[in-house]
Amino acid sequence: MTSPENKTDVKPDTKKDPDKEKRKIKSDKKMREIMTAYYIEAKTPKEQTGKKIAWITSGGPVEPLQVMDVIPIYPENYGAMIGASKMGVELCEKSEEMGYSSDLCSYARADIASSTVNGGPIGGLPEPDMLICCNNICGTVLKWYEVQARYYNVPLFILDTPICHTEFNSDMKRYVVTQIQEYISFLEKICGKPFDYDRMNEVGALSIRGQALWQEILDTTMNRPAPMTCFDAFFHLAMIVTLRGTQTAVDYYESLLAEMKERIAEGIGMLPHEKYRLVWDNLPIWYRLRWLSNKFTDRSACLVADTYTSGWCSSMKYLDENDFLGSMAEMYTRIFLNSGTDIMADNIIKMVEKYEADGVVFHSNRSCKPYSLGQYDMQKLIQKKVGIPTLMIEADMVDERMFSESQVETRIDAFIEMLK
Amino acid sequence: MITAGVDVGSISAKAAVMKDNSILKACVILTGYNAQNAGKQVFDMVLSELGMKASQIEKIVATGYGRNSITYADKAVTEITCHAAGANFLNPEVRSIIDIGGQDSKAIVIDERGKVKDFAMNDKCAAGTGRFLEVMARALEVDLDAFGELSLSADHIASISSLCTVFAESEVISLISKGEKRENIIAGIHASIGARVMAMGKRIGISAPIMMTGGVAKNIGVVKALEGKFNTSILVSENAQVNGAIGAAIIAASLN
Ligand code: SF4
Numbered sequence: 001m002t003s004p005e006n007k008t009d010v011k012p013d014t015k016k017d018p019d020k021e022k023r024k025i026k027s028d029k030k031m032r033e034i035m036t037a038y039y040i041e042a043k044t045p046k047e048q049t050g051k052k053i054a055w056i057t058s059g060g061p062v063e064p065l066q067v068m069d070v071i072p073i074y075p076e077n078y079g080a081m082i083g084a085s086k087m088g089v090e091l092c093e094k095s096e097e098m099g100y101s102s103d104l105c106s107y108a109r110a111d112i113a114s115s116t117v118n119g120g121p122i123g124g125l126p127e128p129d130m131l132i133c134c135n136n137i138c139g140t141v142l143k144w145y146e147v148q149a150r151y152y153n154v155p156l157f158i159l160d161t162p163i164c165h166t167e168f169n170s171d172m173k174r175y176v177v178t179q180i181q182e183y184i185s186f187l188e189k190i191c192g193k194p195f196d197y198d199r200m201n202e203v204g205a206l207s208i209r210g211q212a213l214w215q216e217i218l219d220t221t222m223n224r225p226a227p228m229t230c231f232d233a234f235f236h237l238a239m240i241v242t243l244r245g246t247q248t249a250v251d252y253y254e255s256l257l258a259e260m261k262e263r264i265a266e267g268i269g270m271l272p273h274e275k276y277r278l279v280w281d282n283l284p285i286w287y288r289l290r291w292l293s294n295k296f297t298d299r300s301a302c303l304v305a306d307t308y309t310s311g312w313c314s315s316m317k318y319l320d321e322n323d324f325l326g327s328m329a330e331m332y333t334r335i336f337l338n339s340g341t342d343i344m345a346d347n348i349i350k351m352v353e354k355y356e357a358d359g360v361v362f363h364s365n366r367s368c369k370p371y372s373l374g375q376y377d378m379q380k381l382i383q384k385k386v387g388i389p390t391l392m393i394e395a396d397m398v399d400e401r402m403f404s405e406s407q408v409e410t411r412i413d414a415f416i417e418m419l420k
Numbered sequence: 421m422i423t424a425g426v427d428v429g430s431i432s433a434k435a436a437v438m439k440d441n442s443i444l445k446a447c448v449i450l451t452g453y454n455a456q457n458a459g460k461q462v463f464d465m466v467l468s469e470l471g472m473k474a475s476q477i478e479k480i481v482a483t484g485y486g487r488n489s490i491t492y493a494d495k496a497v498t499e500i501t502c503h504a505a506g507a508n509f510l511n512p513e514v515r516s517i518i519d520i521g522g523q524d525s526k527a528i529v530i531d532e533r534g535k536v537k538d539f540a541m542n543d544k545c546a547a548g549t550g551r552f553l554e555v556m557a558r559a560l561e562v563d564l565d566a567f568g569e570l571s572l573s574a575d576h577i578a579s580i581s582s583l584c585t586v587f588a589e590s591e592v593i594s595l596i597s598k599g600e601k602r603e604n605i606i607a608g609i610h611a612s613i614g615a616r617v618m619a620m621g622k623r624i625g626i627s628a629p630i631m632m633t634g635g636v637a638k639n640i641g642v643v644k645a646l647e648g649k650f651n652t653s654i655l656v657s658e659n660a661q662v663n664g665a666i667g668a669a670i671i672a673a674s675l676n
Contacts, residue, residue: 376623383538389537389538390538392540406485407524407541410485410498410499410500410541411541413496413497413498414498414500414501414536414539417497417498417500417501417536418501418535418536418537418538418539
């Protein structure tokens with residue numbers, strides 16, 4: 001097994017080359033410090049921090065946890081770290097030994113296995129006091145969290161968000177809002193203290209601010225040359241996922257945005273030559289970020305936007321700062337992964353137009369069925385509506401056994417040749 | 421202008437030399453263990469058959485899986501783009517290409533200038549490729565070159581349903597033990613390749629005229645199976661196997 005590289009994998013080798021040094025994003029270091037501090041606090045014995053720990057799905061409503069001073073932990077974020085550290089295969093194999101199917105999502109496999117051996121780059125996640133599962137991202141998380149609730153013998157709260165194939169209606173809203181009230185009672189019971197609604201307003205405002213900043217950062221790539229690529233977004237994303245609703249995230253993103261604006265003012269792009277602009281769909285291939293980033297960079301192709309990282313701000317428009325709890329139901333139900341293929345395709349088409357992309361790269365992800373299911377249809381819709389080339393890469397976000405280098409390389413090369 | 425194309429695939433390496441839109445010579449050898457060597461050897465071979473020296477070739481394009489190991493080439497271009505250029509050269513009417521090579525199968529849709537509009541490839545699986553046929557030939561103890569002819573005398577098509585090469589091989593073995601005729605089994609193998617390729621082709625909107633390229637195009641049984649699936653006749657050039665190398669040589673002529 002190769003040594004853990006953590007997410008440094010995102011960055012090309014920058015030793016000594018002044019041009020590369022200039023292109024490096026300075027905020028990366030700060031980001032690493034914040035994420036390290038977050039995991040150190042979470043792994044500090046609970047007697048010292050006095051804080052409970054909740055494991056929560058990536059699309060779950062985290063803000064009430066912040067209100068209750070509970071530390072949110074994201075097994076999916078850890079799955080990404082496991083993937084980027086190239087420790088995924090070992091853990092996936094372990095889970096298969098335990099009896100799980102290799103067709104199961106590799107985040108679930110890696111997490112379930114990691115729990116039993118304290119695996120992964122930080123030697124396992126801190127044990128949870130409760131589990132919060134929201135099925136707006138997929139159905140896999142239900143069974144995955146049930147397994148973990150049994151393993152750790154802790155309470156599990158399930159927030160069921162109906163799929164919005166085309167619309168979100170008042171019945172849906174009532175259904176989800178009721179559950180959010182139950183969620184709050186669940187937290188009050190476990191934490192043994194009443195829910196602070198004033199604090200909720202503060203956290204809600206910070207969440208909205210964080211999402212708005214994240215969107216602004218992603219939008220800096222509308223500039224030519226783009227000051228960052230989606231490979232950078234994959235790295236800086238961790239903050240809006242794990243620390244959404246905190247001042248830390250807001251402060252960090254303010255400084256990152258300022259750096260992006262500076263880069264734009266100075267004309268610094270992430271690529272030395274930006275010839276083609278592309279949109280990425282689906283989760284990153286965590287163990288191949290650097291390889292992929294280099295492949296596209298060498299071919300002067302800049303991945304200016306992606307559907308994945310924008311997933312954490314794309315339904316922000318449904319939030320109402322004056323009624324965060326009430327509007328949160330709609331926001332969390334209407335995330336794009338919980339919508340129909342037409343809406344998902346439309347989302348990509350809008351990105352193509354907004355970021356003036358020349359092509360779309362689809363990662364057909366063996367793990368993530370809800371994300372990958374409609375991709376062939378989306379390909380067709382995109383070709384029909386905007387008439388630009390698309391590329392399909394078959395892989396998996398964490399399980400390297402699903403990746404074939406020469407196949408992927410040939411496809412990327414042929415795709416770039418089509419753009420010419 | 422004299423140019424060359426070298427196509428190093430997983431099973432065979434091909435080289436073609438062209439002069440102003442006509443093919444001077446093309447050669448094929450087995451790739452074997454060392455792709456770089458094979459690329460060198462096949463190029464030397466085509467030169468010696470022509471009695472030419474490397475210095476007489478103005479531009480060289482390498483393609484195929486070994487394309488990046490051909491150090492003497494001026495440029496590496498994928499086999500997808502090269503097959504498109506080659507097919508367009510052989511027959512400008514062609515709008516779609518089915519290329520079945522050693523380790524992959526591809527469907528390519530091209531425009532009237534031979535530019536790739538869309539393509540699909542098999543994923544990380546050898547089913548529906550030349551290697552798949554090799555495995556089956558071994559299981560049936562039949563020379564692969566006889567596969568095509570034999571399948572034409574089948575009285576029905578044996579069913580082979582597994583998508584996995586290894587499982588399909590055991591299906592074949594169990595058909596043999598049940599006393600199924602060899603010809604029928606071979607026809608079944610061709611039908612299963614046809615079904616795979618059809619799914620890929622439909623996905624990208626393949627349309628006639630369709631040309632088949634790559635080494636497997638020499639197998640009349642696979643061609644017939646594909647014609648049945650796509651419900652149209654399929655063009656096969658005598659240069660099918662070296663089409664990628666020809667395309668590479670054509671692209672070489674456009675390099676400056
Ligand atoms: S199936 Fe997809 S959405 Fe669900 S946990 Fe896995 S990667 Fe996430």
